[in-house]
Amino acid sequence: MDTLISIIVSKYNYWIYICLMMIGLYAMIVKNNLVKKIIGMNILQTSIILFYVSIGAKKGATLPIITHGHNGESHAVHAVDFINPLPHVLMLTAIVVAVATLGVALALALRVYSQYQTLEEDEIYSQIEMSRKK
Amino acid sequence: MKRIGLIVVLLCGGLLVYGTIDFPGWGDPEAPASRHVSPYYIENSIRDTSVPNIVTAVLADYRGYDTMFETAVIFSAGIACFFLLRVFSRKSPDVRLYRHVPTSLTIRIEKGGKLPEESPDFERIDDEWTPYDLIIKTTCRLVIPFIQLFALYVIAHGHHSPGGGFQGGVILGASIILYAVSHDLRATIRRMSERVSALLATTGIIIYAGTGLLCLVLGANFLDYGALAAVLGVDPVSARSHGILIVEIGVGLAVMSTMVWIYYILSSVGRNDEGL
Amino acid sequence: MIWPIEFIILIMVVITGIGAITIRDLLGAAILFGAYSFLMCLLWAIMGAVDVAFTEASVGAGVSTVFFVAAVFRTRRRSRD
């Protein structure tokens, strides 16, 4: 029991990320409104960013900015003193990708709206069915 | 559909939970992620590039190639929005509305009617025009210069503090978007036309990729800023630092103009008229 | 790191996330999504990822929300789910 609790407590960030990921995925699969799906898509992407940032965290370490390095070789820099910068770098890129995807998805949604005058998927499908029958 | 979706999501979540059990604890300094590659960056970034902000050093130098494509991703999003939504209306619309600014009167001009001359008194509006709030307008006008100043600071100071080309570029773009939201889109486009924003975005990436290409021409590998030492007249380590700054400026330029461009297109559904 | 604050933010993130996908008013959903991004950015700042937090604050809570609002303004605000 204690080990279970310690597992839950020591990895609480990861549980939250799984939670958010499930929310995002659920919205993308189940929701009927296209804008809602796009919001879900963004939640999915941010949840993955949360996961990466959690990998980078390091207890007892500080921000990955070296503040005393100006006058040459003053102190040796120890890796344990600084948070792992690599996941941060990767996630900067991932955020950019997320906003780029968002822009394209919204542009497509606007196009869909101008074609069918609605953003609800079931209404769009019924319109497509109607046009097939004609 | 709802039930299938729920089952898929739960399955996926269960799978991830199962994998998480074997994770190293959160924030463990002995975790493999913190021990293999990243110590090299932390311990050597000052020596290699003389940039105190390790994230900037890794972003623009060690993994600078990723960042070049990150800028290209943003650029392709801009182009994609333009390609998908932009409409070019060949003929001018039948009815045009103009507002006389000092008196707030609206003039309606039918087809064939004479248009008011280009003067600051008249502004063209659409039928969904709503009055803009004076307080918001004035406040935004007051705040925007400071936002832009801050954005420039963020770009320039990315070596020493959080921030850099991308964040600064977004803030710079946001300031222009703020202008467009608080005033109207036509006024914004008069100040920064669509063509200018497209060309600035292109210029930004050309600065980035061109820096890389210059290194290649100078005999080093692509994006190896150390080769710029010969051009800049400094030692290779400061050349890397300067190279990072040049590249960050390119990123900032590209990101700013692309954000503004996407906003122009989304907010007017490709017509570039009234906006929000 | 102050754990109660972090804990509260974590819960708030989940709540705003669920709110953003359940609320029927799309403009409200866009705003809630902005709040979600901002809370996420706080979370990352707590974890020491200042650059990522900075980017998320400007992109997620800023520009993304504006894009959403622009798109919702140009389409319909009401949604059935």
Place this chain on the structure above:
Amino acid sequence: MSQHFPALIIVIPLFSALMVTVAGWFNKRLCFPISLLSLAAVLYSSIGLLMQVLSRQVVQYRLGGWPPPFGIVYEVDYLNSVVLVLVTAVALINLIATRISVVEDFPDKLGPFYTLYLLFVTGLSGIVVTGDAFNLYVLLEISSLTGYALIGMGKEHAPLASLHYVFMGTIGASFYLLGIGYLYLVTGSLNMVDIAGILPKLYGSKVVLIAFIICMTGLFIKMALFPFHSWLPNAYADSPPGVVGLIAPLTTKVMVYVMLRITLYVFKPEFSFASADINTAFVWIAAFGIVVASVLALSERRLKRFLTYVLIAEVGYMVGGLWLANRAGITGAILHIINDAAMTLCIFLAAGNILRQSRSDAFEDLKGLFRKMPFSMAAFVVAALSIIGVPPTCGFFSKWYLISGAIEAGQYVFVAALLFSSLVNVVLFFRIIEIGFFEPLDDHHHQAPEITRREAPMGMVISLVAVAVGLIVLGIFTRDIVTKIIQFAIPEGIT
């Protein structure tokens, strides 16, 4: 200059994409020549790379000059050099073949179109050569974003289909990213070779297993393997011909390549093929996918939609070939990447020509086509024979390797699925050919009206015929391709 080829194949199209953007604002006529020149240069460099690989094994290029686990490296070996040549060649041929129809489809937006086209090629060729797992994700997103935009400009329901493609594609790419994150968590590295070196110690870990599953799921979504295929037919069927000839041959094939790279070179066969049951499960999924796609193809009455289902079935061929886990099967899978890209290019170009000239691709509107456009239909027949698997076209040989691999592995279900799908292809393609050749144009009148020849423009026909001839040439040189390149692309230890 030749030592910089790996960088040049990415930088040239990127730069010319920017040039095209600028040209699009000032002089639209420059867009096509710039794209043509740059793609020709890229093809030249990629062939140069293939030659380098053939003469001295692996070419490594350090971007930024940083050594492997710390910086990003490009590694070109036997597997990806050949795929790279394929990608650039298909892009170049399609560019030439569809020049006229692109001008007709997007008169206002030539600049953006060619910019997106070049960025798409940049992304794909980057995916193929990169040796860094995260860099692959970024390039994947470039190619996907541009792909969404290109597909979304099609007619009818294309925007909606493209939006669904955005959703599925983003889920796929996010899963891939998550899998890479899991790998990074346990290995601390992003370089593929480095990860492969560290992983053997960790094969028992649950995290590695989950990373593998998530990565594969993401890639399966991206390549439209059977349960995740629903986005593909809608997205491809309504897209303009200049786009579908680029995206349909390349996207799924490059994703299959990524799957090969991940299973064979990141996880190593010792992990990927460790359990025979799992291999069998994957082969069953692939076989099932082939059968379902073939049945769905039977029910289609429009040429292009029917072809999209053929495409889905072909994905099943390659995935199944990999999971046969023996030399013949994997050879078949790699060979099929090449052949299928060529066949798909040929058949979609032919379908594009038909669609352009007769304005409809419903089966009943194909009457009298052989007399109307003899060259296009001849190329169509060659491509159809190749997809069915008739020697001496190239499709026969890859299918032969796949079937012999399946018999060797004892996977008779897969053999049955392959034969079934060939049978369905025979039925459907001969139905189309029959309609085009024998059915009278109009049965209400007793005298058939004069059929005028309405062949597509010269440039389109010549490049189409060239591709069709290429299919036969590929078939004839199969032996050389296998013995000189593909057999070295398969890691040692797979028998």
